Every structure is written in structure tokens, then in C-alpha cells.
Amino acid sequence: MDTTALREQWLHAIEKAADAAALAELDTRLFGAKGEVVELVRSVTTLPKEERPAFGKAANVLKQEVEQALAARREAFAAAALAQELAASDFDPTEPGPRVRRGALHPITIVQNELVDLFTSMGFQWQDGPEVESEYFNFDALNIPGDHPARESQDTFWLREQSGLGRNLLRTHTSPVQVRTMQRLTKHGFQPPLKVIVPGRCFRSETVDKSHEHTFYQMEGLVVDRVQRDGHGGDRGVSIANLIHTMKTCLRVILERDVQVRLRPGFFPFVEPGFELDVNCPFCSGKGCSVCKQSGWIEILPCGMVHPNVLRQGGIDPEEHTGFAFGMGLQRVVMLRYGIDDIRQFMGGDQRFLQQFPEVPR
Ligand code: PHE
Numbered sequence: 001m002d003t004t005a006l007r008e009q010w011l012h013a014i015e016k017a018a019d020a021a022a023l024a025e026l027d028t029r030l031f032g033a034k035g036e037v038v039e040l041v042r043s044v045t046t047l048p049k050e051e052r053p054a055f056g057k058a059a060n061v062l063k064q065e066v067e068q069a070l071a072a073r074r075e076a077f078a079a080a081a082l083a084q085e086l087a088a089s090d091f092d093p094t095e096p097g098p099r100v101r102r103g104a105l106h107p108i109t110i111v112q113n114e115l116v117d118l119f120t121s122m123g124f125q126w127q128d129g130p131e132v133e134s135e136y137f138n139f140d141a142l143n144i145p146g147d148h149p150a151r152e153s154q155d156t157f158w159l160r161e162q163s164g165l166g167r168n169l170l171r172t173h174t175s176p177v178q179v180r181t182m183q184r185l186t187k188h189g190f191q192p193p194l195k196v197i198v199p200g201r202c203f204r205s206e207t208v209d210k211s212h213e214h215t216f217y218q219m220e221g222l223v224v225d226r227v228q229r230d231g232h233g234g235d236r237g238v239s240i241a242n243l244i245h246t247m248k249t250c251l252r253v254i255l256e257r258d259v260q261v262r263l264r265p266g267f268f269p270f271v272e273p274g275f276e277l278d279v280n281c282p283f284c285s286g287k288g289c290s291v292c293k294q295s296g297w298i299e300i301l302p303c304g305m306v307h308p309n310v311l312r313q314g315g316i317d318p319e320e321h322t323g324f325a326f327g328m329g330l331q332r333v334v335m336l337r338y339g340i341d342d343i344r345q346f347m348g349g350d351q352r353f354l355q356q357f358p359e360v361p362r
Contacts (some may be wrong), residue, residue, distance in 0.1 A: 135166025183315020224323030271304025
């Protein structure tokens with residue numbers, strides 16, 4: 001059987017199809033249930049045996065050829081339709097899309113990460129503690145007597161629950177982790193050296209203004225070691241000199257400049273002596289400006305030598321050990337570092353503020 005005429009007819013029909021719809025109709029006519037091409041291939045069974053192989057082969061080749069012609073024509077219609085659509089709009093597929101911002105770390109996180117990196121490189125360990133604390137760890141264990149003003153309800157968010165360790169509260173500082181850490185060490189019979197930092201969120205029932213937040217971040221530091229005695233009264237242990245050196249190093253790294261520090265007396269029941277540590281104003285280098293209120297100094301962190309009662313609560317003998325502790329207000333440091341003048345920016349959720357910080361790297 002000669003298929004030349006059929007071939008000619010089908011390819012011509014495909015060529016002449018006016019649009020995609022006509023082509024789809026033709027597709028059904030040729031390849032549908034009773035389609036012409038399908039019927040041709042099927043008609044092989046009606047032939048005498050010896051004609052079947054040659055015919056079958058020719059029919060299949062033709063079927064493939066027609067299929068390909070249909071597909072090519074379908075693609076041509078699709079391409080033309082797309083070109084027409086693009087020509088009708090001003091959409092330019094070669095133009096780069098809007099840039100997707102990957103988001104930035106919060107400035108407190110940035111500075112906290114740097115501090116953790118610095119302190120762990122100096123051999124400190126990162127300790128964590130609960131935000132819901134007991135009265136015992138937040139106050140009693142820190143030598144804060146029951147009548148201390150810090151316990152009054154305008155400062156502390158008290159919770160309803162209670163345990164053997166007193167009423168529960170939202171911790172007002174990271175200092176409770178001092179005693180938690182010492183107890184964790186000594187309960188299995190271990191003794192200092194001990195070097196830890198505790199970054200964490202704290203809460204106080206404050207009226208919010210430019211420089212006060214009810215929710216804030218601190219980083220506690222605690223170093224305790226055994227006093228080494230040479231038998232002639234030359235005792236060596238953790239001292240105020242170590243405290244000053246550590247704080248100076250930390251502030252130099254975080255504020256990215258050389259710093260001077262000074263100590264003023266400060267009172268905290270869990271340190272003796274206690275200090276307020278000031279840094280020379282990074283904005284005017286100590287000459288006096290509005291940030292430091294013309295004094296040349298900025299109060300940056302409270303610190304001191306760990307009170308013997310606190311060491312005792314941690315299971316450490318104060319006759320044989322000394323230590324220092326500090327409590328850095330992270331917002332304060334971040335404000336100095338980036339020149340931010342309102343603490344409410346940190347929790348305000350204003351994208352324009354947050355987007356000023358470096359994007360998270362890829
Ligand atoms: N915990 C104290 C506070 O938040 C700060 C502090 C920590 C003071 C460690 C001395 C030593 O007020």
C-alpha cells in the first residue's frame with residue numbers, strides 16, 4: 001500500500017492549521033480514538049502475512065513523522081502566543097527582579113555574639129539559666145536581704161507560683177546564674193577555677209522611657225579561683241586587677257578603640273567591694289560632650305569582688321577562694337557602639353531601624 005498520498009495530505013493539513021485550536025482538532029482527527037493515523041497503523045492486521053512487515057514499518061515511520069510535525073507546529077503557536085503577549089505588555093524578562101533582603105541580625109545579637117566569641121577565646125564558658133527564677137536564686141542566695149528595695153514589687157514581676165525556693169518571678173538580672181553555676185560545679189565535689197559568662201534576658205517593672213526598658217539584656221561574668229599562698233603572706237588569687245584588665249579588654253574589642261576605665265564605689269549586696277566601672281566617652285574621647293553630659297566618662301557596668309556569702313551559697317569556701325563578677329547591660333554597650341540614643345528602638349520593631357544593620361552573610 002502506498003502511504004505517500006496520506007503523508008502529503010496530513011503534513012499539508014498540519015501546515016495549514018490556522019491556530020492552536022485548529023491544530024488540537026487535527027490532533028484528535030489523526031490520533032484520537034478512531035484517528036486516521038491510528039487506523040492506518042491498525043490496518044496492518046487486514047493484510048496478507050507477507051506484506052505486514054514492510055507495511056508495518058512504513059506506517060510507524062509515518063506515524064512518528066506526523067507526530068513530530070504536530071509537536072513542532074504546536075511549539076511554534078506557543079512561541080508566537082508568548083511573543084505576542086510580551087509585545088503587548090512592557091514586561092522585560094531581562095530586567096533583574098527586586099532584590100530579596102536576607103534580613104539582618106538584631107544589633108543586640110551582633111554585639112552578644114562578639115562578646116561570647118571574645119570571652120570564650122579567653123577561656124570563659126557560656127552558661128544559661130532560666131528566665132523564670134525563684135526568689136532564692138534571684139535574691140536570697142545573692143545576699144539580698146528580705147527588706148532590700150530591689151525586692152519591692154515596682155521593680156520585680158512576681159509570678160503566682162511558688163516552690164521550696166520561694167515565690168517565682170521573672171529574673172531581674174543574670175546574677176542568679178552565678179550561684180546556679182557554682183552549685184552545678186560543687187554538687188559533684190568539684191571546686192574552682194571557674195570562668196563563665198551568662199548572656200540573657202532580664203525583666204523589671206520599669207516605666208519605659210529613652211533609657212529604661214522592662215525587658216533588657218545583660219551579660220553576667222563570673223571568675224572564681226583558689227588563692228595561692230606562698231607561706232610568707234604573699235597571697236595570689238583573683239583580684240581587682242584581673243577584673244579591670246578583663247573589662248578593659250572587653251570594652252576595647254566591643255567599642256573598637258583604646259579605652260580608659262575608672263572605678264567608683266557602687267553598692268550591690270552580692271559583691272564586696274562593689275564598683276561602678278566607667279569608660280572614657282567614646283564620642284568626645286573624654287573632652288566632654290552631650291552623651292557623657294560634659295563629664296568625659298560614661299557609666300558602663302557594675303562589678304565587684306564576689307561576696308563571701310555568695311561563694312558559700314555556691315558551696316565554695318571563701319577562706320580559700322576569691323572571685324570577681326560583673327553585670328554588663330548589653331543595650332547600653334550597643335547604644336554606645338552604634339550611637340543609638342533611644343533604648344526603645346531595640347524592641348520597637350521598626351524595620352527602618354533594623355535594616356540599618358548588616359545583612360546576614362550568604
Ligand atoms: N546584677 C546587678 C544588676 O543587674 C549587676 C551586677 C552584676 C553588679 C555583678 C555587680 C556584679 O543590677
